[in-house]
Amino acid sequence: xxxKDIALMxxxxxxxGFGAQYHELEARAAKGYEETVEELLHPEDNPHGMDLxxxxxxxxxxxxxxxxxxxxxxxxxxxxxxQLEEKMILFWHGILCISDSKLQSYPTxxxxxxxxxxxxxxxxxxLLVEISRDPAxxxxxxxxxxxxGAINENYGRELLELFSLGVGMDGEFNYTEDDxxxxxxxxTGWTIANSIPQQPYGRYAAKFVYNPDDHDxxxxxxxxxxxxxxxEDVIDIIVKQPATARFISRHMYNYFVADDVxxxxxxxxxxxxxxxxxxxxxxxxxxxxxxxxxxxxLFNSDGFKNARFSRVKSPIETIIGxxxxxxxxxxxKPGLEFIFDEMKYMGQEILNxxxxxxxxxxxxxxxxGTLAHRINFVADxxxxxxxxxxxxxxxxxxxxxxxxSPEGLVDGCLQMLGDYEMADETRDMxxxxxxxxxxxxTDAEDFPSQxxxxxxxxxxxxxxxxx
Amino acid sequence: MTSNRKDPVLVVLQMxxxxxxxxxxxxYNDPHYKDYRPMLKVEPEEVLAINDKVGFHxxxxxxxxxxxxxxxxxxxxxxxxxxxxxxxxxMDIWHTAAPDKMGMDGWLGRSIRDLDPNKENVLTxxxxxxxxxxxxxxxxxxxxxxxxxxxxxxxxxxxxxxxRSEALDIFARMxxxxxxxxxxxxxxxxxxxxxxxxxxxxxxAPGKYSSSVEYNGDQFSQWCKNVAQVHLAGLxxxxxxxxxxxxxxxxxxxxxxALSKLWSDVSVAIGDLYQDLKEHEASEEVVFLMFTEFGRRxxxxxxxxxxxxxxxxFVIGDQVEGGLYGEYPSLExxxxxxxxLRWNNDFRSTYATLLEKWMGLDSKPILRDAYEQFDFIK
Numbered sequence: 001x002x003x004k005d006i007a008l009m010x011x012x013x014x015x016x017g018f019g020a021q022y023h024e025l026e027a028r029a030a031k032g033y034e035e036t037v038e039e040l041l042h043p044e045d046n047p048h049g050m051d052l053x054x055x056x057x058x059x060x061x062x063x064x065x066x067x068x069x070x071x072x073x074x075x076x077x078x079x080x081x082x083q084l085e086e087k088m089i090l091f092w093h094g095i096l097c098i099s100d101s102k103l104q105s106y107p108t109x110x111x112x113x114x115x116x117x118x119x120x121x122x123x124x125x126x127l128l129v130e131i132s133r134d135p136a137x138x139x140x141x142x143x144x145x146x147x148x149g150a151i152n153e154n155y156g157r158e159l160l161e162l163f164s165l166g167v168g169m170d171g172e173f174n175y176t177e178d179d180x181x182x183x184x185x186x187x188t189g190w191t192i193a194n195s196i197p198q199q200p201y202g203r204y205a206a207k208f209v210y211n212p213d214d215h216d217x218x219x220x221x222x223x224x225x226x227x228x229x230x231x232e233d234v235i236d237i238i239v240k241q242p243a244t245a246r247f248i249s250r251h252m253y254n255y256f257v258a259d260d261v262x263x264x265x266x267x268x269x270x271x272x273x274x275x276x277x278x279x280x281x282x283x284x285x286x287x288x289x290x291x292x293x294x295x296x297x298l299f300n301s302d303g304f305k306n307a308r309f310s311r312v313k314s315p316i317e318t319i320i321g322x323x324x325x326x327x328x329x330x331x332x333k334p335g336l337e338f339i340f341d342e343m344k345y346m347g348q349e350i351l352n353x354x355x356x357x358x359x360x361x362x363x364x365x366x367x368x369g370t371l372a373h374r375i376n377f378v379a380d381x382x383x384x385x386x387x388x389x390x391x392x393x394x395x396x397x398x399x400x401x402x403x404x405s406p407e408g409l410v411d412g413c414l415q416m417l418g419d420y421e422m423a424d425e426t427r428d429m430x431x432x433x434x435x436x437x438x439x440x441x442t443d444a445e446d447f448p449s450q451x452x453x454x455x456x457x458x459x460x461x462x463x464x465x466x467x
Numbered sequence: 468m469t470s471n472r473k474d475p476v477l478v479v480l481q482m483x484x485x486x487x488x489x490x491x492x493x494x495y496n497d498p499h500y501k502d503y504r505p506m507l508k509v510e511p512e513e514v515l516a517i518n519d520k521v522g523f524h525x526x527x528x529x530x531x532x533x534x535x536x537x538x539x540x541x542x543x544x545x546x547x548x549x550x551x552x553x554x555x556x557x558m559d560i561w562h563t564a565a566p567d568k569m570g571m572d573g574w575l576g577r578s579i580r581d582l583d584p585n586k587e588n589v590l591t592x593x594x595x596x597x598x599x600x601x602x603x604x605x606x607x608x609x610x611x612x613x614x615x616x617x618x619x620x621x622x623x624x625x626x627x628x629x630x631r632s633e634a635l636d637i638f639a640r641m642x643x644x645x646x647x648x649x650x651x652x653x654x655x656x657x658x659x660x661x662x663x664x665x666x667x668x669x670x671x672a673p674g675k676y677s678s679s680v681e682y683n684g685d686q687f688s689q690w691c692k693n694v695a696q697v698h699l700a701g702l703x704x705x706x707x708x709x710x711x712x713x714x715x716x717x718x719x720x721x722x723x724x725a726l727s728k729l730w731s732d733v734s735v736a737i738g739d740l741y742q743d744l745k746e747h748e749a750s751e752e753v754v755f756l757m758f759t760e761f762g763r764r765x766x767x768x769x770x771x772x773x774x775x776x777x778x779x780x781f782v783i784g785d786q787v788e789g790g791l792y793g794e795y796p797s798l799e800x801x802x803x804x805x806x807x808l809r810w811n812n813d814f815r816s817t818y819a820t821l822l823e824k825w826m827g828l829d830s831k832p833i834l835r836d837a838y839e840q841f842d843f844i845k
Contacts, residue, residue: 101555259651312651345598352555354571354601363651368589368662369599369612371655372621380624425646429637457634460622461641462655 003419005029009036010418011308014467015256016040016299017083019321021389022396022416037299040084041121041292049082058332069106070343070350071336073113077320078329084295088120089113090316091255093350094358096131096163098140100351105136107205109351112136124248124289125239128164132231135192135206141356144191146184148216156184158356164238166247168267174243175223182220186234189215239289242281246271249280252298258310259362276303309421309466312362315346317467318374322381325417327389345373366465378459382417383452394451398442406434413454422463430457473752474705475786475825478694478740479575480757481600481710482733484717485554487772488762488779488808490726492521492541492795499798507722507767517541521795526730529738530781537789538741540782540843542817544793546810550761550776554717557760562602564815564834574818575706576605577833578826588703589665595690595709603708609658611665616673616693620666621659639663672700680743687711688736695743698753705826716759722771737783754784754825754844756817762808765798777808780817786825786845813838820844 006022009029013020017040020028028036043049055075061068077086093113103109112134119127131137138144138155146152157180161167165174191214193207220229223237238244250271254260257276261269271277279301280294287293298304313321319342323329329336343349347370353359366374385391393416397404400412410430414420422430434440434454440447458464490507494500495514509524515531516522521543523531533539547566551557563570575592583591592603592610603610613619621638625631642659644652673696682692690709697704711733718725737755744750758780763772777796796808803809815838822830824844831837 099555101553101559104553310649312655341597347599354559357571360571363654364606366655366658367599367604368609368658368665369594371658372612372662372666373598375621376623379622383624423646425643426641429641433633433637453630453634456622456625457637460634460638462647462652462659465655 003415005033007308007419008033008305011305012036012040012299013083014317014321014418015304015311016295017087018077018317019324019418019467020083021325021327021392022418023392025418034300037296040082040299041296043082043085043121046081049076049080049085055079055332059336065107065110067106068337069110069113070340072110073350074320074339074343075329075336077316078323085117085120088291089116090350091251092116092120092127094255094353095251096127096137097353097356097358098136098351099353099356102140103136105206106351108136108139111205121292121295122290124244124284124291125235127291128159128235128238129232131163132159132187132190132235133208135208138190138192138208139206143187146188148188148214151181151184151188151216153180153184155187156180156182159183159187160238162263162356162358164247165241165243166263166266169243169246170270171268173267174241179222182222182229183234185216185218185220186222186229187231189213190231245281245284246277249277249284249294252280252294253277254361256295256298257304257307259312262360262362262364263357273303273307276301279303309463311467312365312465313467314359314361314365315343315348315370315374316350318346318378319343321467322378325389326381326384326387327392328381328387330388342373342377346370346377371465374465375460378464379456382455382459383449385448385452390452390455391448393455394448397451398447400442402442403439404442405439406431409434409440409450409454410458413451413458417455417458417464420458420463422458422461426461426463430454430461433457473749474703475827476698476705476707476753477575477821477826478698478707478753478755479602479710480733480737480755481558481602481708482716482757482759483554483558483711483713484715484759485557485761485763485774485778486716486729486759487718487722487726488775488777489765489772490722491524491527491730492517492543492779493524494521494795494798496520497798499800503765503798504767506769507772517791521791524726524730526727527734529734529741530783533738533741533783534789538783538785538787539789540787540792540841541790542780542782542792542812542841542843544777544796544808544811545758545780545814545817546761546777546808546812547814550804550807550810552761552774552776554714554760554774559601561758561760561814562600564818572605573600573602574833575602575708576608576610578822578828579603579610579706580605580608581828581833582705582826589661590668590697590702590704592706593665593669593697593704593708595693595707596712600708600710603706609661609665611662611669613669613693615689616669616696619670620662635663668702669697672696672702675700678743678746680739680746682739683732683735685732685736687733688739691736691740692743695740695747698744699747699749718763718771719768719773720771722767725771741783751785754782754786754821756821757781757783758814764806765803765808766806775807776804777810780814782817782821782843788843788845790843792841792843816840 006025006029009025141155142152143155160175189211193209260272283294283297397412495511513525514522560566562573564574579592594612599612622634642656644656676696682688694707762775762778764775793812815834819830819838820840822828
């Protein structure tokens with residue numbers, strides 16, 4: 001098996017998942033790239049992606065989800081074999097945003113993330129219907145306050161602006177203020193059974209209710225079509241629009257392939273890679289708005305395969321990826337809530353995006369504080385030979401022979417981290433750093449710490465900020 | 468303003484969790500107060516009276532003493548339109564100064580940009596705490612965020628001093644903008660080098676510092692000490708930020724004990740910081756703003772108080788014209804806002820006053836509107 005196959009598999013697993021240890025990359029590469037893509041695209045073949053029983057017994061707060069929701073999802077991101085399924089939940093959570101700071105109801109928020117698990121790889125039309133019926137969303141964007149004769153435009157507007165069409169495309173606006181109002185009218189009557197109660201009643205998830213008496217059944221004109229539209233009719237019109245195909249394709253590209261400009265600039269700034277976007281748009285229509293089909297085309301495209309290290313890793317990718325690499329949290333133990341703090345300190349608190357726009361990505365993940373926090377978290381993790389994943393790296397390097405050159409040590413570590421590539425100057429500096437005693441003995445007592453020091457320096461590089 | 472006066476410095480103290488305004492500045496002679504607070508009321512003889520209407524919580528003696536010296540402005544009835552009783556959203560509003568829409572960046576981040584438009588000093592803004600508060604975040608603005616002055620910057624996990632300085636040396640060279648390519652490379656290089664430089668400069672502060680003030684060992688006291696160390700080191704920092712961990716003041720239960728302990732710790736730390744600056748003849752250079760995200764429910768729940776609105780904030784400093792500002796919100800049942808204190812002055816008035824009259828900045832672009840100002844700066 002060629003090294004480049006493993007390098008490509010490392011790329012796929014960083015993007016379609018949260019990274020993998022080297023032995024998993026080898027096994028998957030042996031199985032084949034396209035086969036792995038298919039496996040990732042079909043989480044239903046392996047329900048839960050893991051055995052959840054033990055963790056559910058241990059983390060008893062998962063019984064009702066009064067608390068522990070971020071930790072539950074972190075656990076699944078770390079341990080699930082269905083890596084893409086988890087990655088898609090985060091993808092949709094970053095676009096179809098809701099926020100705990102408004103909802104204060106973990107059960108209702110959890111219910112939404114589980115809906116993404118159920119529908120996140122299916123038809124985009126169905127997903128828009130589901131999110132429009134989702135109690136967390138209805139409360140978050142005030143659709144429960146939108147009534148026949150007295151609309152609240154919040155959901156109607158964000159559905160168009162942030163969830164489907166986008167403000168504009170190729171310099172043109174995608175919809176008018178009238179479209180927003182008509183859209184909001186179509187969703188009147190889509191409400192929840194009870195407003196989401198604040199503490200201490202937050203343990204019950206809210207439920208969707210359609211109230212025909214409060215639905216404005218009058219004629220509406222929306223994006224040029226006229227009829228007595230209900231919400232689903234409006235969604236049917238939305239998903240046909242080229243702007244929707246573009247919007248969802250650009251989001252996929254930005255999340256899986258390479259950092260594009262931030263969403264508010266999409267009206268005027270063309271895509272970074274128009275060819276790949278066009279391919280995704282075509283598949284969107286061909287497949288009947290099917291997300292799984294679009295992802296299949298994406299992962300098998302050259303545009304994707306050639307885009308290694310062109311995205312700044314998000315904080316959650318950094319944290320989960322590191323924990324998967326070192327092999328921590330594979331069995332339950334106390335203290336899992338630390339993970340939520342780490343997300344917060346690094347700038348991506350799950351279930352609390354800064355606004356309905358979601359998180360800004362790319363370089364905006366990084367500022368002085370978050371950079372130092374990120375580097376220290378990863379460096380402290382990889383330099384600890386107590387972790388099974390790190391011990392495995394040390395053993396593999398030791399098995400290469402009784403001695404290892406500084407180059408061998410640096411290149412070996414880079415390979416074990418998922419075939420990272422460094423600028424030549426950076427690699428030279430890493431080698432110089434490893435070169436303390438010229439040739440290193442792999443059976444020496446301090447060999448593990450030498451490996452740890454090298455790993456630590458690698459994860460502190462600019463190159464390692466990327467995935 | 469004399470020519471040798473140093474640049475004004477703003478220290479922001481964020482009291483997370485929402486302190487109970489009613490038991491912080493206490494309307495101890497209002498008959499309604501005792502009715503609403505049968506278990507939690509502070510007895511009139513214990514209140515540190517400001518006048519015959521209101522007084523400080525008994526645990527706030529150090530701040531009361533600063534008040535008596537004329538150095539504390541108490542902003543009563545502070546709030547914002549359409550109060551929200553969620554900690555996160557409410558704190559967001561205080562951070563972004565944007566109550567009506569979700570704001571992305573912070574009022575102090577925008578202020579730092581105006582204070583140092585050419586990014587000449589990586590330490591114009593410094594945060595002491597874990598994670599950067601959104602108040603300080605703004606695109607393109609570098610703010611140093613410090614967990615502790617004793618372990619600064621990157622690769623803090625390396626224990627050996629020699630090994631760490633070697634590692635940092637390599638780090639600095641690896642983050643050269645000359646290495647690497649791509650649209651983000653310069654930015655990442657700059658941010659990495661700024662973090663390094665900031666940590667480098669900051670790490671000199673404790674060595675330059677000596678004081679007769681002995682701070683307590685709690686985290687907030689230590690951060691207050693760090694504030695003094697950094698200010699006294701003369702590093703050109705203009706905005707220093709610290710506070711209590713999220714939820715600290717969230718006294719839904721067991722409030723009497725918890726609130727006394729919190730106010731005691733906080734007040735002692737602030738008193739020490741003030742004394743420290745005074746000892747170094749620097750107290751005229753600094754003004755403190757102490758705030759929380761909202762007030763608490765007027766009617767107690769038997770053991771604590773739930774989320775409310777209408778709060779009280781404090782501005783402290785030698786250059787502060789001490790006294791009571793704003794009005795104490797009425798406790799008449801029909802004057803309450805859904806059972807909470809009704810705010811009567813927008814928090815952005817306090818921000819505008821600090822920005823204009825203290826920091827010498829134009830508040831309008833920062834706050835995105837003009838707000839009426841107080842006279843609490845001399």
